[in-house]
Amino acid sequence: MKSKISALMDGELGEQDASNVIRVIQGDDDLREEWKAYHLIGDTLRQSSRLSTDVSFSVNQKLKTEPTVLFPKASNIPKQQKHKVFAFSMAASVVAMISAWAIMYNPSYVPQQTLVAENPSHNSNLTAVPVMVSSPTLLNNYPPVEINEYLFVHREFSPGTNMRGQVTNVNNVNEYSERYGR
Amino acid sequence: MISRKIITLFFLLTFGFFHAALAQNLPHSSESALGWLKKMADAPRQHNYSGTFVYFADGHMETSRIIHKTDQSGEREKIEVLDGIPRIVFRNNDEMKCYLPDSKKIYTEKRWFRKFFPNLLPQSFDSINDNYYVKETKRERISDHESQVLSLTPRDSLRYGHQFWIDVQSGLLLKVAVMDGNETVEQFAFVQLEVDGEIHSDSLRPDQSILAQEWKVTDLVTSILKEGELKWQVKNLPTGFKKLVEMKRNLTEKPTLVDHIALSDGLATVSIFIEPIIKDVPAPVPGVFTSRGAINIYVRTLGDNKITTVGEVPVETIKLIGDSVFRQD
Numbered sequence: 001m002k003s004k005i006s007a008l009m010d011g012e013l014g015e016q017d018a019s020n021v022i023r024v025i026q027g028d029d030d031l032r033e034e035w036k037a038y039h040l041i042g043d044t045l046r047q048s049s050r051l052s053t054d055v056s057f058s059v060n061q062k063l064k065t066e067p068t069v070l071f072p073k074a075s076n077i078p079k080q081q082k083h084k085v086f087a088f089s090m091a092a093s094v095v096a097m098i099s100a101w102a103i104m105y106n107p108s109y110v111p112q113q114t115l116v117a118e119n120p121s122h123n124s125n126l127t128a129v130p131v132m133v134s135s136p137t138l139l140n141n142y143p144p145v146e147i148n149e150y151l152f153v154h155r156e157f158s159p160g161t162n163m164r165g166q167v168t169n170v171n172n173v174n175e176y177s178e179r180y181g182r
Numbered sequence: 183m184i185s186r187k188i189i190t191l192f193f194l195l196t197f198g199f200f201h202a203a204l205a206q207n208l209p210h211s212s213e214s215a216l217g218w219l220k221k222m223a224d225a226p227r228q229h230n231y232s233g234t235f236v237y238f239a240d241g242h243m244e245t246s247r248i249i250h251k252t253d254q255s256g257e258r259e260k261i262e263v264l265d266g267i268p269r270i271v272f273r274n275n276d277e278m279k280c281y282l283p284d285s286k287k288i289y290t291e292k293r294w295f296r297k298f299f300p301n302l303l304p305q306s307f308d309s310i311n312d313n314y315y316v317k318e319t320k321r322e323r324i325s326d327h328e329s330q331v332l333s334l335t336p337r338d339s340l341r342y343g344h345q346f347w348i349d350v351q352s353g354l355l356l357k358v359a360v361m362d363g364n365e366t367v368e369q370f371a372f373v374q375l376e377v378d379g380e381i382h383s384d385s386l387r388p389d390q391s392i393l394a395q396e397w398k399v400t401d402l403v404t405s406i407l408k409e410g411e412l413k414w415q416v417k418n419l420p421t422g423f424k425k426l427v428e429m430k431r432n433l434t435e436k437p438t439l440v441d442h443i444a445l446s447d448g449l450a451t452v453s454i455f456i457e458p459i460i461k462d463v464p465a466p467v468p469g470v471f472t473s474r475g476a477i478n479i480y481v482r483t484l485g486d487n488k489i490t491t492v493g494e495v496p497v498e499t500i501k502l503i504g505d506s507v508f509r510q511d
Contacts, residue, residue, distance in 0.1 A: 045241045147471070147479060147490065149433040153402070153442070154453040154492045157271050157280040157289065158298040159246040159263050160237040160368070160475060 002034060009038055208315035208337055215316040218332055221353035222346065223303035227252055229352050233325070233375035234264075235299065239368035239475035250301075251381045257301075258386045272388065281392060289434060291402040299370035300355035302346075302449075309448035313337055313422040314344070322347060324356040325372045334449070340420045340499045341450050342367060342476055352377045360476045360494065368475035404431040404442075414441055414456050416506045420499050422447040445493075445503065452493030452503050459488050470497050480504040 004021050007013050013021060025031045155161040232249045245264045250257065259273040270281040280289045297304055310316065314334040322329050329347040336343050347357035357371035412428045419425075426444040433440060440457040459466065466488045471479040476494040480501050483489070491504035 042241075147473075147481075147492075149435060150453070150455050150479075150490055150492050151473060151477065152289075153431070153433055153455075154451070155477075156278060156291070156298070157269065159235075159244055159261060160239065160370070 001031065005031065005035055005038060009035075009042065208335060211311045211314075211316035212318070215318050215332060216311060218318065218330055218346075218348055218353075219303060219307060219310065219316060222348050222355055223305060223307055225349075225353035225355070226250065226257060226301040229354060229377055230379060230381045231352075231354060231375060231377045232379060232381060233372050235370055235372045235375075237299075237368070237370050237475075242474060245373075248300075249381060249385055251383070251386055258383075260386050270388075270392075272386065281388065281397070283392070283395075286395065286397050288397045288399045289402055290399060292404060297451075299358060300372070302355055302358060304446075304448070307448055309422065309424070310334070313341060313447045314449065319345075321350070324349075325375050327351070327356055327375065327377075329356050338421060339496065340422070340502075341447055341495055344449065347371075349377070362476075362496070400434065402432055402434070404429050410510070412441055412443065413510055414443065414454075414507055415510045416443060416445070416454070416503070417508060419445065419506055420502045423452065423499075423503065426451075443507075450494050452491060452495055452500065454503065454507060455490045455492070456487055456507065459483065459486050470501060472497070484509065 001021075001024065004013070004017075005025065008018055008021050025035055151161055230251050232247075234245060234247050237244045237246070244266065247262045247264060249260045251259075256275040257273070258275075259271075261271045261273075263269040263271075268283045270283070272279045272281075276292055278289075278291045280291075282288070303310075314336055317333050317335070319331045319333050322331055324347045328350045330350055332346040332348060334344040334346070343361035343363075345357075345359040345361060346355055348354070349356050354375070354377060356375065357369065359369045360367045406427060406429045409428070412430075416425065423445045424447070426446050428441070428443045430439045431442050432438075438457070440455050443454040443456075445452045445454070466481055466483060468482050469480075471481070473479060477492065478495065478497050478500040480491045480497075480503075481488065482504055484507065487509075489504055489507050491500050491507075493500055493503070495503075
């Protein structure tokens with residue numbers, strides 16, 4: 001079963017096989033742990049900045065046990081600090097003015113394109129929903145299988161291209177940005 | 183006291199800003215750096231070589247063996263992928279034949295526009311300086327060869343950076359890294375390489391064990407179209423990207439032809455595939471996806487058509503290129 005979980009993570013299973021394995025994982029606590037551990041190992045190997053550990057239980061416990069702390073109203077800010085805040089805001093606004101001038105008069109300045117993950121509005125009914133990284137249901141959100149074919153044609157079977165039946169490894173970018181923070 | 187703080191903060195912030203603004207205005211690449219690129223582009227047409235190289239991306243490594251011969255008849259090459267599903271690619275100048283021994287399939291194709299490790303640069307690479315700042319950085323030893331390291335810093339955020347390790351003697355590319363800022367996205371590198379050794383023509387042909395078997399040959403027919411012949415066109419492309427070719431072609435498993443537009447900025451290549459949405463099959467899922475290494479994918483629909491854009495460029499660029507497609511009536 002462990003090898004099947006590994007194959008599922010690598011996207012090597014067919015649709016029928018995948019849904020069978022997911023069903024088995026859902027009904028078995030040990031296998032669910034196994035699934036989480038594989039993801040954690042994968043994240044560590046990829047040196048991902050966010051590891052897919054399940055912290056919800058420990059955070060919940062911590063919240064339950066932590067006492068509520070009531071702060072007095074912070075009204076007595078020392079005078080000197082107020083000066084500081086004023087000085088910093090002055091400096092920031094001067095910089096902002098110069099920046100605005102430089103942007104306006106720098107002909108080569110091109111605004112950075114915003115990172116896009118949304119879909120065209122007329123397709124909103126088909127939106128690929130962001131899903132938790134460790135959720136097996138994400139498999140349903142994979143793009144059409146012919147993307148593999150496009151990849152072969154684009155890279156002309158060169159080394160580094162995944163072959164048919166091998167790892168698909170195509171992730172929805174929502175998952176990607178969640179995982180890598182990009 | 184306060185005024186001194188203001189002045190310090192002011193200088194820090196303005197310096198930071200102008201530093202960032204200057205980064206957008208990188209100088210012209212030096213002649214000697216561009217000279218290295220020329221040497222690198224010419225090397226595969228001047229030297230025989232054979233060796234083993236690895237591809238590394240996302241914690242995945244794949245080893246391949248390459249034999250390359252050049253003579254009066256041009257360039258011939260055999261690349262054998264040694265890990266995972268076996269795959270042997272024979273290249274004879276522009277023609278490509280890919281053998282998949284497991285499934286007994288052969289894909290044949292005229293190779294039009296792509297360049298691959300270690301033969302990465304097109305013969306004319308003038309546009310590279312427009313889009314990248316090329317700089318000599320250091321010398322390093324790779325696979326027992328002394329190499330000159332070049333860094334290619336993109337002049338905007340629309341493409342990835344590159345690092346080239348070029349064999350000082352032959353000019354062959356020994357290693358390449360695709361960089362997203364300081365992060366390496368994918369790498370190719372020789373782990374063993376012999377340059378200018380004797381290469382028998384037999385080693386560049388399928389051997390008897392391959393020829394004796396029954397294969398199913400699929401010709402990836404491609405018909406190259408004249409400029410504007412395709413009903414799909416691109417407008418307002420991101421800076422530096424130019425159309426290489428537009429064609430109608432078939433894919434490995436599909437019976438119908440799809441439209442294919444290939445673009446490049448001199449180094450990065452992007453493909454746009456357009457095909458009608460077939461009824462009775464699940465609707466395409468629009469969105470941006472990422473594959474292994476530097477590849478990003480953008481799927482969108484336009485009327486009854488699906489537009490899939492694939493390329494080794496950042497997500498925002500793949501989206502801009504995919505959105506630039508319109509129907510020409």
